[in-house]
Amino acid sequence: MIYRTDYNSPIGIMTLASDEENLIGLWLKGQKYHGEEIFDEMIEKEDIxxxxxxxxxxxxxxxxxxxxxxxxxxxxIGSEFRKEVWEILCEIPYGETITYKEIARKMAEKMGKPTMSAQAVGGAVGHNPISVIIPCHRVIGTDGSLTGYAGGIEKKRHLLEHEEGTDSN
Structure with a gap:
């Protein structure tokens, strides 16, 4: 059974999903790859x-x-490859960023391969089911650009500015 509840954050309503013991999802309302598209039925329950x-x-x-x-x-919830990428995301310090290319290099090293596709890494980052907490917003393009955030680039910018202590709210 999958349970859900909502949280009203400064960047909008977030849906939290749990198997009652673990957090398995956290999505921004309207985000690409939202959990409600993944789970057919989630039961509303707050007291978890x-x-x-x-x-x-x-x-x-x-x-x-x-x-x-x-x-x-x-x-x-995801493939082993995606889980490995999400583990790397969890290592990104608060207020810092990493590029898709750097994650691809780390994944290649983990897998004993000479190289890894940054696009494959980007797909895994984009399908992160626990937004904000698993900090996919800290991943940027090689040129420093804010690319590919399922919750929207403005929310990604807000989160990065918040962590730098420069957000306007």
Whole structure:
């Protein structure tokens, strides 16, 4: 059974999904690859411990604190390749960025390959099912451009500016 609840954040309504023990999804309303397209039926339920922990984490994050990702039981659903990419995303420090090319290099190294496609990495980053917490917004193009955020480039810009301490809100 998959449960869901909503959280009203400074960047819009977020849907949280859980298997009752782990957070398996966190999507921005209207985001590409939203969880409701993935799960046919999610049951509304707020009184789940992981939802309370996640909402507290998000409150701290949006209050400018730097909550530790390890405080939450995360269990994103995806292929082994995607999970490996998402693990790399979890290592990106708050307020810092990494390029798709750098992630591709790290993945090639992990897999014992000479190279890895940055486009394949981009697909995995784009399908991150736990937005904000697994910080796919911290991935940028090689030239420093803000590319490819399923929640929209303006939200990506807002999150990066928030982490730099320069957001206007």
């Amino acid at each position: 411990l992981v939802f309370a922990k996640t909402k507290e984490w998000l409150k701290n994050y949006f209050d400018g604190k730097k909550p530790d990702i390890k405080l939450l039981p995360l269990a994103p």
